[in-house]
Amino acid sequence: MKKVLALVLVLGxxxxxxxxxxxxxxxxxxxxxxxxxxxxWTDGSQNVSDLFTALIEAYNARPESTSNVKLQFILxxxxxxxxxxxxxxxxxxxxxxxxxxxLANNTSTLAAxxxxxxSKDLFRDIDYSRLKNWPNVTMKPTELEGKLVxxxxxxxxxxxDSKRLPNPPTTWAELTRWIKANPGRFAYSSSGGAxxxxxxxxxxxxxxxxSARLSNDPKWAEQWDPGFAWxxxxxPYLYKSGGSVVYPNKNQGSLDLLINSEVDMIPAWADQVLSxxxxxxxxxxxxxxQMSDDALSxxxxxxxIASLSENPDACYDFIDFVISxxxxxxxxxxxxxxxxxxxxLIDSDMKxxxxxxDPSKFAILSIGDLGDKHTQRWEREIATLR
Numbered sequence: 001m002k003k004v005l006a007l008v009l010v011l012g013x014x015x016x017x018x019x020x021x022x023x024x025x026x027x028x029x030x031x032x033x034x035x036x037x038x039x040x041w042t043d044g045s046q047n048v049s050d051l052f053t054a055l056i057e058a059y060n061a062r063p064e065s066t067s068n069v070k071l072q073f074i075l076x077x078x079x080x081x082x083x084x085x086x087x088x089x090x091x092x093x094x095x096x097x098x099x100x101x102x103l104a105n106n107t108s109t110l111a112a113x114x115x116x117x118x119s120k121d122l123f124r125d126i127d128y129s130r131l132k133n134w135p136n137v138t139m140k141p142t143e144l145e146g147k148l149v150x151x152x153x154x155x156x157x158x159x160x161d162s163k164r165l166p167n168p169p170t171t172w173a174e175l176t177r178w179i180k181a182n183p184g185r186f187a188y189s190s191s192g193g194a195x196x197x198x199x200x201x202x203x204x205x206x207x208x209x210x211s212a213r214l215s216n217d218p219k220w221a222e223q224w225d226p227g228f229a230w231x232x233x234x235x236p237y238l239y240k241s242g243g244s245v246v247y248p249n250k251n252q253g254s255l256d257l258l259i260n261s262e263v264d265m266i267p268a269w270a271d272q273v274l275s276x277x278x279x280x281x282x283x284x285x286x287x288x289x290q291m292s293d294d295a296l297s298x299x300x301x302x303x304x305i306a307s308l309s310e311n312p313d314a315c316y317d318f319i320d321f322v323i324s325x326x327x328x329x330x331x332x333x334x335x336x337x338x339x340x341x342x343x344x345l346i347d348s349d350m351k352x353x354x355x356x357x358d359p360s361k362f363a364i365l366s367i368g369d370l371g372d373k374h375t376q377r378w379e380r381e382i383a384t385l386r
Contacts, residue, residue: 035068038352041306042104043074043083045251047190051334052104058330059321067314072099076192076250084109084189088117089310093338101171101309102318106193106299106364107150111143115216115369123147124305130316131326138299139340139359143366148302151322152331153338153359156197156300157288159258159273160265168265171293172205176230179237185264187239189254190247190383197297198267199378200365204228216368224374228381235385239263246384258282267296274336274353298362300340 038057042048049071056069074083083105090098103110103123114120125146134149141148160168165185169175179186189195204213206226238245239257248254254266255273259281276282290296303322305315321327325345331337332350336357338383343351367374 001137013069020152020304022032033068035066036311037070037099038067038101038309038311038314038318039070039072039099039136040082040104040318041072041074041087041100042075042103044105045269045272046075047275047335049073049075051331051337054330054334055322055327056318058374059318062321065321066317069270069318071100084113084116085308087113087122089200089237091117091119091122091306094308096308098308100266101311102315103306104151104195105301107143107148107302108155108297108364108371109297110148110304110365112216112368112371114144114371117254120144120147122307124307124309125300126305127316131320133320133341136322136325136341138342139213139338142300142304142364144304147347148300148304149319149323150300150302150326150340151319151333152301153298153357153362154192154301155272155274155357155362156267156268156296158265158296159282159286159288159292161258161261161285162287163283163285164261168287168289170289172202172289172291175291176234178322179234182264183237184239185235186234186266187248187254187257188267189250189265191249192251194251194254194267194269196371197365199227199231199382200367200371200374201294201296203374204365204367206230213365213367217300218370219371220367221373222263224377228377231378233380235382237340244357244386255282258286270354270357271297271336271338275334278336278353295363297365298359299364299366300359301337308335 019371040052042052043380052071056071059065087100090100114122123144126149139150139153142148148382169178188198200229203224207223212220235245240246248257251269251272255268255276256265258266268328270288273286273288275288303313309315323340328339328341329346332339332346332348338353338354
């Protein structure tokens with residue numbers, strides 16, 4: 001009964017987004033320009049919104065573009081669950097008028113979405129022959145083969161201020177000792193991708209069987225106890241405000257603590273660190289590292305065409321633009337994204353900034369809908385600690 005009620009509530013959110021009868025045009029109709037409208041759905045931090053705003057503005061401004069693209073952005077903190085729940089509910093109830101055309105997200109999140117929706121058919125098969133820039137793409141989907149087009153790479157790292165922390169920990173054991181020896185100088189957020197990468201890697205680091213990292217089998221949840229025990233162990237030594245441990249909100253929350261010198265080390269997205277360094281928000285003494293015995297997870301970030309799209313053919317032109325040298329330049333310059341094509345094809349001085357982030361060396365942790373269950377357990381057992 002609870003599941004039914006939850007689905008009804010989420011469906012209500014989806015229906016609220018639909019055009020009213022006699023109101024705005026559906027996603028499949030043509031706008032004043034005579035071009036079909038395509039809506040991109042994604043979520044994340046503000047930098048993801050900034051990226052798609054820039055991509056869409058550049059695409060729509062081109063006379064040769066064959067579609068008119070709009071953005072439906074869900075800010076993290078309303079949560080990855082918000083994105084997955086809305087799309088899954090729309091798919092399960094076949095809400096064709098929801099304006100859901102292109103889905104953009106971490107490949108692992110899209111795989112979890114397929115689990116929640118109960119079918120990979122939520123995504124249409126991609127006809128790669130319709131993407132003239134596809135032969136230049138060197139990063140292939142790590143999951144959902146045949147249904148995704150990677151458009152950038154990304155990874156979570158440990159960001160730190162080398163002026164205050166000249167010799168950062170290099171293993172998880174050293175990290176534990178450093179956190180305890182320096183109370184209040186480490187923080188991680190309560191939501192967002194950096195949070196997920198940190199708490200899940202901390203948990204799966206203590207599961208010897210590496211196959212668990214690419215499985216949504218519920219049996220692996222039975223082996224989470226050591227990881228949650230470790231998260232409880234470090235809890236008293238984390239950043240505090242007013243005498244109580246604080247888990248900052250969203251990815252930006254923990255970055256703000258590092259920016260303001262309130263902590264010395266945090267888990268953070270590499271692209272967010274680089275962009276904050278470029279605009280001078282983070283000092284030049286900021287550096288990034290990984291634990292040598294288990295790196296925080298990275299992933300390909302992909303575009304897909306939803307089966308709910310009423311005009312799937314109109315989606316290809318925008319997808320092809322995003323993986324073109326011009327689109328990849330925007331990804332690189334707006335958010336320091338790791339390109340999915342040979343950087344030599346991109347006319348940008350910034351490509352050297354991400355040269356050290358090799359997608360082939362990213363740690364992949366994709367556990368499907370177990371990720372939501374892991375987050376829910378963290379909220380019950382860790383966020384409530386005093």
